[in-house]
Amino acid sequence: MVHSSTAHLTNTSNTPNTITPPSTTTLPTTMVHSSTTAHLTNSSNTPNTTTPPTSITTVLYITSPITIPPLVCVNGGELQNGVCICPDEWTGKTCSNGNFCNSTNVGNFTFPRTVIGWFGYSAELCTANTNTAGISKAAVRCLNDTGSPRFGPPQILKCGLTLIDIQRNISMVSGDLLHLASSTQILTSRPEHLSADNITRAVQIANMLFQSNITQEIFVAAVTTISQLLNTSEKGTHESDAVKSLTVTLEQLSKSSNMSLVVQPNLLVQSAQVPGDTVGVHFTAFTGGSGNFVANRIKLNTDSSELISDNGGSTDIEMVIKFKPVLRSENTNHSIGFVLYQNDNFFRSKAFQASLGTSRRVLSANLGETSGLDVEMLFKPMAVTNASLYDFACVSWDYTLDDWSTYGCSKVNNSEDTLQCFCNHTTNFAVLMVYRRDFTYAEAHNWITILGCSMSIIGLSLTIIFQIVTRKSRENILTLLIVSICTSLLIFTLLFMLGVENPNQLLEKPKIQINTIPSSDIYTKPDKGPCTAVAVLLQYFLLGTFTWSTLCATNIFVMIKHVRVPKHLTAYTMIIGWGLPAVVVGLTLGISYRVDNPLGYRQEEFCWLAAFDPKGNFDFTLPMFWGLLVPVVFILIFNTALLMCFSNATDKINIHVTSIRHDLTKTFYGSFSIVVVFGLSWILGYLLLITHDQTAYTILNIFFCILTTTQGLQIFLLFTARSAFAKKNMSSALKSLPSFHIPLYHTMKYSFNQGNQNVQVESYKQLNSDL
Template identity: 70%
Template sequence: MFGPPHELQCELTLSDIQGNISSSSGDLLKLAFSTQILTSQPEQLSADNITTAAQIANTLLQSANITEDIAVAAVTTISQLLNASEESTQERDAVQSLTETLEKFSLDQHSNVSLVVQPNLVVQSVQVLSDSVGIQFTALTGRSGNFVANRIHLNTNTSELIADKGGATDVQIVIKFPPVLHSKNTNYSIGFVLYQNDRFFRSRAFRASSGTSRRVISANLGQVSGLHVEMLFKPTAVHNASLYDFACVSWNYTLKDWSTYGCSKVNHSEDGLRCFCNHTTNFAVLMSFRRDFKYAEVLNWITILGCSMSIIGLSLTITFQIVTRKSRKTNPTVLLVSVCVCLLIFTLLFMLGVDNPHKQLDRPEIQKDNILPPSDTQTERDRGPCTAVAVLLQYSLLGTFTWNTLYATHVFLMIRNSLATSPSHFTAYTVAIGWGLPAVVVALTLGISYRVDDPLGYRQEEFCWLAALDPKGNFDFKLPMFWGFLIPVAFMLIFNTVMLIYFAVTTCKTNPHLTSTRHTSMKKKFLSSFSLAVVLGLSWILGYLLLITQNQTMDTILNISFCVLTTTQGLQIFILFTAKTSIVKKMMADALKSVSSVDIPLHTGRFSLWRGKSREKVESYTQLDTDLSTH
């Protein structure tokens, strides 16, 4: 049923309304409705608008001429302000004053308006008899998440906290009256205020980093001491997280923050968190949650096989390059060995250390002490090994790509300047850049994102690698995986790709050996370009394609290709830069030639059987010479 229409002045702003109320000019009811209309879209309000609207509502609730319609309009305005953005409600004094006014308003308005229910705010005023043992206020969970009048219950003669086992109780508070109240033959006024969230209670001691909100309930019985107040709060459900701990707190207007003074934990269950306090004010439960991590599975056989072959191939390549360095004066031994060393370290660490040795598999155990948590997200302090592995993995892989880029630069200079050897001082520069640049990037990444009490700003918990995803599982561009690895590697891969194209085009035009025959030309073109692509690590481009692909089939193909090509990169380097070299071919040929010919004597015998007769046995021997050689 709708009330009578009200004529409003649409040209008024919140500042105009505040001025009219302060000067006691204008109709309070019209001003209250105008304020309600102007705050109906709270997400568009600025911080100044929020402050002005809070001051208007504060003045309306304190007015001596307040009516039920004015009270409802003011409470509706406050309910709408609770939907404003957190940035807009940073100003503390105006909303702090408003919460104090709401407490007094709930205590004094039992004869005017006993219950006002809005989606984000409930104000209940009631008088109880002196012989009452206590009072119970309950808000049941609704389907929409908003407060509705038929789910707000009040029991004026009970002292027991009754939890609904079905989890339907959202918030419940019970005030058990002390004996001193029974001795006085007077009725008592009690007020309750229930807030949908804690936007008006901005804490410095408690940080809400995961976007959670907390219900706040206020109980006011005036200046009465020795109270027994029990509360029940339904635990907040956070996606992919479990309740780690909670604290029963009350708002301290002197400190302008939450405090555990006078409150303690009673117990906890899936149906609710129980608290006890010895006074009345604004109460809440501050909950901290620990993420439920899905730890990485054991490496599959493709990865293990590929990495194992790469480790063997890289070890042989490093040994070969060092042993034969004097006979290959024109080959970039330092560059290739450095590439292999970095890639070998990365592969070994990946196989042996990428799995987190300290998994958080146990269920969190709620502490008995009522200690205010610093945040709604609990993160274990760093234990060391997993972070150390992540640092070494980042350094070795960045080092691999840095040396790849230096190798590409060397090839470019050799072709452009037609040099048979490296330019002067080139080796010294490459050593400084190849080992120093990755160290600088890793140091910056650690300095910006790593904290001992929050190591997950730098690395992941599921396995020992750079942090990449937010708690909801979405890729986060603010985390170091993006700016500490993907960005620098992307620039190096782009440079290496350009150098590969330059190498292929230039070599095809100028190398006379590539034009002898069509078959030889195509073979050498392919092998030269493929060898350079392998040592430059261009197969890692598939990893970037995996990040942007949306097709499931293409994702599977790219995933398998990326896994096979990257895990066997060390084996590919061994085949192309060691096994196919002329030195190895000559060594193999000499080894085969050194095998002496083998003399194999063949023995034959012939026998005949005749009944009653004997026949002479004939035997012969043949010498077979076999010559094994390889041409």
Template identity: 70%
Template structure:
């Protein structure tokens, strides 16, 4: 069955409706329905539209000519405004006045209106009643439904929820003074789907979270006993850390814990007590649940171990033989190896967070207003220090890689045997100074002692990269404090490698019979340069953008093998293949004493019916091990 059709003022805007309400109270019903229609798409309303609509609803509810239809239209409008964006409902005075008007309306009009985001219940309670109970049960859609909101007008007991079926329950116990008056009592309840109309300065909420608010109105009565039960909000990947029982203070225009205290808590309910009636809520504080990184797999451990050995040998070899290699950039390669060696050691020994948040949070007894709905442990130090050092030495590795590429470019471009005389001084300043500047800026912008996760991750000691939902966040330091500067370095290094390969191939266009050997040497030269320039890290960028699972697995394995064994590759290509190293190893092998191994040989002859003497001989051979 359809309701009675209503004539609408379709040509009016919200501002024009507001002006006509003041001038023509006889057309309230038409204007009320017109306002309802104009606010039916709240996500498209501006902040001015929200303010005007709130003022119109406020005027309608306070009108002396209000009817049930007008009341339903006004409550529906307010319910729709509760779906508006958080930015549009920042204006405080209009919506605060509206909440006060709703409280008075629920107390005076004795009407029951239930809309998806707002429920208004009014009731007359007999004088001999011990109390009243208001209950809102959980629905599948999350919206308020009339048949799931119940009033019990003669009870003073709060029913503990064991199955999580109750969203909110409030019980008001009447004092003896109220029951002795022998007059019926008017009581009003207003249930809000969220706290958009209660903007707090003391409590900041994360984007996308909200709290239900229950308003109880009994007039100016003191000595009340009000108990409430709230169902905890389910936040993905987070656990309840603490909560506060609060009421709205219209003088402070903010939440306050005055007159309220915690009673009990469980997985299904949070219980509160207050000694007055007003707008109540529970401000919940959540702590993120972290999935800590598993222990390093055997591929990573084996690769890093070989890299550590290879880098240590390369550093030692480069320093010891530096006078024999006057044309080679000792300081550049040694600096690359030192940074990479320290990074690899820190990664293996310190990337695991030593202070994991594995214990279940314990709810505090004190009813203290939390500053926000997200709890973050204060920094304990070690994990952040490791993250800082990892960022510094890995950035240092890429910086020295780029300086090495610059050296190669200058040598080829200018046909020099060595780099310019003042090149070393600049490289030392840039190689060790530039990473320090980037790390200092990253810390200054993103790190706070009371919120270290703005800089690093909790799962392991490295730069923060993901938001609480697990999505890559471009505002976090992993992007702008590491990926961006490294990307520029890798682009430059790639250009230098291409330039080096093209120049090398052009040096001998007419190859002789040693063509294959020449091509092999040219390939190894380019491959060696690619390794020392860290170009295998390009695979890491491809991992960030690939969508195909098979390709992701291939790239992931390749990236893991190439990056963890980078130190071993540098050792093989820049140390083990050099003539000096081969000569040192040959001399070392020759210095080992030869071992004399006597070999015994025997010869036997078998003849049918005849016997011959066995002939044996011994030969001594010299074998060099």
């Protein structure tokens, strides 16, 4: 209920007092009653009469918020921030208005549907017997000068005419300049097929045309030629003197008062006269579905000093040039010109390297030698797949340095959608954007992984202890081999459990740094050490495990051939076992690791060897392939060859020593199987780290735990549990249980013939049983 109020109403008319109830505004929804007492005073010429107070009941209606339905974009438009972003061929609030000339025949040529202001090229091509085979015979521009889109008169190419001919005719001031300009435009309509020499000639021709006394039609043809050349990727030609001269000429020509707005897909040039008393000039280029420049998306306000960005954040570039009071004059106009490049192909930097394939739009503003200006700009950052913006630099092109410079410019992080720059002069401007890759970090180990690795650690630890305690019962080389295998694998397993997760994950938010030119468009966090150290140790001990397993099998093979291992083989075994993995790791680090870019060697998501490119594809140039997989493949090939030789050698052993042959075969096959289990388990472990699908992660985790548990238990069973010493103690402990009986193995002597010699082997069965 609304509170009561008292109103004093005065009637100053000559008519008798009358009371008119207040009008009622109907705003449908909630109705509220208000009780009002009115005291009326009559100041007219009629006798005063006293009217008792009248109670008036007013009915108020309060409206509910009106819901505005969202825009429905048609013709392929996309709704972004409440605004329809239209394809090039459409315009309007909902992309319902056509912005093109329909496909039609003009003269004897057929032209496709073409955006207003752009050129269409004929379907008819020059024949194969000419120098211009495959090039369109004619070009025509879509115009809108009459209020209805239409094609203008076609410009026809003389098939066989080359850029060399055109350059010669222009230099000799012979021929029709419009025809030569149009011919150059048509010849460069397929820029991907242009050679470096032709690109340079086309740039030189356009520069010569710009420096001539040309008409609007010639100027448009030359601008279109440059727009097409911006699609080329010949880096050497973009750094030529002709390109530098061309950009200077365009900047100077843009402020010519007799040139109107010219917009082509990759380049626009706009000239304007600005009143002398203006507070500023506001230039805006709006985005489209394809990112091309279209005339109806270019806006110029010659009396504005504020950045507006009122198109729902859909602007590519916005610039305001503010005139200080000392520059204002009612009697003097200013000529101003803008040139906007779709990319920076004509501004190749030596200090800044683009590794992500990104490009930067370049905006030139020219007011001649005018000084004392304040220039504010907004740039929309380019979206990069699997990366986010980390930092940027506001720069201008310095023709003395022939590179970007931050002189006279500063930056402000305006918002997530725009990058704001301030400069005190006009020239070619750009923003150099730095992106940080979006990493998905591996999940923490769960109890299944911890349990599996723990069981493997226990088995390896027991094996090491047992081999050291019982070392006197076997050859020293055998103890060395077994302990080395177990130690290497044990350290690797512990590192995998405790250190494979990156302790310095790149999770902090990007910070806007000072306005300095970055060296690259990729941000890489400098190495802090621990993660790389873990990756180095993991690579070393995993390679060491494979190496020692192979050495174990090799020594057993040598024992078969020579009965006892030569003494010098022990030294060689130590050098190879611990030295070969160190050599491989050292080469890997030397080739791929840099302190300022550790991701050339390891991954950011976890402390393991780098394997994938930024798009998530396996990269054969990274250390995971040649620093681990290739050495492991060679080890497996060597083991396979050794297995074949072993099988052939055991076939020649005396048939009376079958038990020896059996024990040796079991030991050798056990060593070979360890290598296979190692390979399978840690391949699954790597897949486990890079898998983000929950179902696949669970399945891989189960198999990984089974294999890691198996490898520890397998080593324990092969080298500890089935030894004579272990069986003897187990038998003693279980004698009280009648249902258990484990036969004891006794030391025996064997002899077998090797060539013409009879060789006596003592305790050979026990020696191999201890394996």
